[in-house]
Amino acid sequence: MPEVTPEPTAPPAEPEEALxxxxxxxxxxxxxLGPVRGAFLTGLRERTVLGIKATDGRTVVPPTEYDPDxxxxxxxxxxxxxxxxxxxxxxxxxxxxxxxxxxxxAWVLVRLDGADTALLHAxxxxxxxxxxxxxxxxxxxxxxxxxxVTDIACFTPDDGPTPEPAEPAAHSGEFDDPVIGITAPxxxxxxxxxxxxxxxxxxxxxxxxxxxxxxxSCRKIYVxxxxxxxxxxxxxxxxxxxxxxxTVTTFCIVNIKARNLDIEVPYVYAHIALxxxxxxLHARIGGIPYDQVRMGLRVEPVWRDGSRYPDHYRPTGEPDxxxxxxxxxx
Amino acid sequence: MPALPRDIAxxxxxxxxxxADSHEVSEAEMVMPVLHDVLDRTGLxxxxxxxxxxxxxxxxxxxxxxxxxxLDAVGAWPPxxxxxxxTDGAWALYEAWVALLxxxxxxxxxxxxxxxxxxxxxxxLTRQLDPYYLAPLxxxxxxxxxxxxxxxxxxGLTCEDELAAVATRxxxxxxxxxxxxxRGPRPQGDHVVAPLRRGDCAPVxxxxxxxxxxxxxRARALCGRPAWIRGIDHRVEAHSLGVRDLTxxxxxxxxxxxxxxxxxxxxxxxxxxxFTSQEIVLRRALRLGDGVTVNPSGGxxxxxxxxxxxxxxxxxxxxxxxxxxxxxxxxxxTSGPCLQQNLVAVLEGES
Ligand SMILES: [Zn+2]
Numbered sequence: 310m311p312e313v314t315p316e317p318t319a320p321p322a323e324p325e326e327a328l329x330x331x332x333x334x335x336x337x338x339x340x341x342l343g344p345v346r347g348a349f350l351t352g353l354r355e356r357t358v359l360g361i362k363a364t365d366g367r368t369v370v371p372p373t374e375y376d377p378d379x380x381x382x383x384x385x386x387x388x389x390x391x392x393x394x395x396x397x398x399x400x401x402x403x404x405x406x407x408x409x410x411x412x413x414x415a416w417v418l419v420r421l422d423g424a425d426t427a428l429l430h431a432x433x434x435x436x437x438x439x440x441x442x443x444x445x446x447x448x449x450x451x452x453x454x455x456x457x458v459t460d461i462a463c464f465t466p467d468d469g470p471t472p473e474p475a476e477p478a479a480h481s482g483e484f485d486d487p488v489i490g491i492t493a494p495x496x497x498x499x500x501x502x503x504x505x506x507x508x509x510x511x512x513x514x515x516x517x518x519x520x521x522x523x524x525x526s527c528r529k530i531y532v533x534x535x536x537x538x539x540x541x542x543x544x545x546x547x548x549x550x551x552x553x554x555x556t557v558t559t560f561c562i563v564n565i566k567a568r569n570l571d572i573e574v575p576y577v578y579a580h581i582a583l584x585x586x587x588x589x590l591h592a593r594i595g596g597i598p599y600d601q602v603r604m605g606l607r608v609e610p611v612w613r614d615g616s617r618y619p620d621h622y623r624p625t626g627e628p629d630x631x632x633x634x635x636x637x638x639x
Numbered sequence: 640m641p642a643l644p645r646d647i648a649x650x651x652x653x654x655x656x657x658x659a660d661s662h663e664v665s666e667a668e669m670v671m672p673v674l675h676d677v678l679d680r681t682g683l684x685x686x687x688x689x690x691x692x693x694x695x696x697x698x699x700x701x702x703x704x705x706x707x708x709x710l711d712a713v714g715a716w717p718p719x720x721x722x723x724x725x726t727d728g729a730w731a732l733y734e735a736w737v738a739l740l741x742x743x744x745x746x747x748x749x750x751x752x753x754x755x756x757x758x759x760x761x762x763x764l765t766r767q768l769d770p771y772y773l774a775p776l777x778x779x780x781x782x783x784x785x786x787x788x789x790x791x792x793x794x795g796l797t798c799e800d801e802l803a804a805v806a807t808r809x810x811x812x813x814x815x816x817x818x819x820x821x822r823g824p825r826p827q828g829d830h831v832v833a834p835l836r837r838g839d840c841a842p843v844x845x846x847x848x849x850x851x852x853x854x855x856x857r858a859r860a861l862c863g864r865p866a867w868i869r870g871i872d873h874r875v876e877a878h879s880l881g882v883r884d885l886t887x888x889x890x891x892x893x894x895x896x897x898x899x900x901x902x903x904x905x906x907x908x909x910x911x912x913x914f915t916s917q918e919i920v921l922r923r924a925l926r927l928g929d930g931v932t933v934n935p936s937g938g939x940x941x942x943x944x945x946x947x948x949x950x951x952x953x954x955x956x957x958x959x960x961x962x963x964x965x966x967x968x969x970x971x972x973t974s975g976p977c978l979q980q981n982l983v984a985v986l987e988g989e990s
Binding site: 326327329332334338340342346350369370371373377378396397398399400401402405406407408409416418420426427428429430431437442457458459491493495497498499500501502503504505506507535536537538539540541542543544 | 661662663664665666667668671674675685698700701702708710711712713714715716717756757758759761762763765766770771772773774775776777778779782783785786787788789790793830832833834835877878879880881882885
């Protein structure tokens with residue numbers, strides 16, 4: 310899963326309500342195209358529509374590198390017309406984000422003249438009464454074309470004559486400055502809800518308390534709690550405060566700066582067993598040179614004003630914990 | 640289907656109530672009661688299970704590896720023998736069935752869950768489409784199903800009244816399904832994407848389901864009347880929508896044939912049709928006659944926890960065999976746009 314940008318958890322509306330927060334997942338998918346899809350998308354940039362001959366002689370548009378039935382490799386490109394026939398349609402009264410047109414339109418599958426298969430796109434017409442299966446349509450090219458399926462802005466009705474069926478002409482697929490990859494941005498919006506146990510944990514954390522939950526069977530205290538004991542598979546419901554101090558059980562040194570994170574490298578990220586907790590949580594260690602952090606180091610949370618979670622953990626100055634006291638938690 | 644090395648049966652099925660919005664619980668909190676329910680039905684403990692397999696999708700949750708969080712509900716530590724499919728749980732059941740066939744395990748726990756409420760399912764499902772030719776246009780799941788429905792109307796294979804009748808029959812049947820959010824008929828409503836109306840579309844909801852499989856005598860010991868899996872197969876259509884005949888489902892026909900569905904008639908079918916028009920396609924592909932009871936649970940049109948809806952079809956069919964209400968049942972699950980991938984299982988009770 311690509312990069313996730315969490316936003317701050319909303320303050321509680323009601324004390325017992327489970328928390329929710331907006332969560333935006335955005336990712337630019339960068340994909341290489343290969344010879345067939347690359348030729349097709351470069352062709353669109355040049356207002357040329359290419360298809361490919363399948364094993365059974367059909368012309369497949371948009372083209373794939375493999376036969377749709379047998380999977381055999383295909384390589385014989387042909388050029389088809391920018392006009393075609395609607396094979397099925399659907400009226401979209403409420404266009405959604407990212408779709409080809411912002412005003413109501415028809416989704417259409419169009420068999421371009423010369424093709425034997427259909428291409429999905431939008432048809433710009435005034436209303437559903439202006440669409441029917443079998444109607445003639447023509448590509449409206451986008452003003453700015455980059456080598457993407459959106460170089461076809463949409464289809465529009467075409468009142469020209471229907472051409473006689475003809476075998477499409479071969480095409481080399483070669484263009485100047487071929488497109489070899491696309492970047493397809495995507496954004497999905499969520500309302501993240503962490504559930505009951507984590508809501509209780511996050512609320513307590515806002516009060517600078519670390520609230521775990523105890524398994525009724527094995528008696529371990531889980532923090533952060535997720536509502537279940539992963540060993541026993543039963544619900545944890547009894548809350549128990551742990552920490553605030555804890556012990557570094559293991560750690561790593563981070564040498565590469567993360568995007569959107571304003572922390573100087575190198576720094577230490579550690580597993581910390583809070584006093585009383587049945588498994589460690591992880592956090593950054595500060596207030597000590599990175600090369601002096603060690604297993605067994607005793608640490609405590611450092612809070613910043615207005616923050617709902619510890620910024621980092623720092624040494625308490627206590628003697629290091631004995632290995633036997635935390636070895637079960639590594 | 641060639642003779643199977645072992646007989647494997649569904650011995651228990653459980654599901655949550657399916658709701659439009661489950662924001663008050665995490666995935667683990669939603670799944671756990673269902674796992675406890677299905678285990679209780681057999682007397683098994685999680686530790687007794689030989690293989691565990693789940694189905695879900697990170698894209699519904701908007702979180703990477705979200706299924707690992709739900710595993711907390713199983714009690715997966717110390718490590719268990721476990722796997723996951725990033726699709727409907729019916730395919731997790733297929734994997735578990737294969738694992739049991741090998742003899743590696745005698746029992747399997749299969750579960751599936753979906754929380755669609757955090758996101759916008761119609762947008763989320765565009766991300767499963769061809770990334771070069773389709774995904775940049777953001778064609779949503781209802782739009783693609785509507786293209787298929789119009790193709791059926793144009794071909795004279797259905798009419799709007801028949802689609803409405805499918806919706807009415809499904810929701811009337813769900814009156815007896817306490818887990819379904821849509822119980823009882825409701826108006827067809829406005830077009831979402833014409834020709835599909837609100838009533839033609841499955842509700843989008845959150846929920847979970849679980850099934851226990853067992854082999855041979857183990858199954859007989861765990862269940863009075865096991866639902867034996869006589870055959871199960873899954874097949875896929877050609878990748879491009881514009882290459883397919885959207886009015887037919889050759890992959891469903893082939894999967895059914897391989898699963899032995901046509902060897903003898905079934906008396907009941909649970910079909911995974913999130914749109915009324917897709918039930919029309921499936922009935923033809925599966926050659927279901929009027930004598931077959933279709934979706935007595937209400938089907939996906941009454942309850943649709945995405946990623947669990949297909950597994951629930953197998954569970955519902957098995958539960959009816961276990962209760963003696965069916966002798967031979969067909970269960971179908973689908974995934975992808977316009978019935979892209981299809982799984983068919985044939986279940987029987989012992990007479
Ligand atoms: Zn426990």
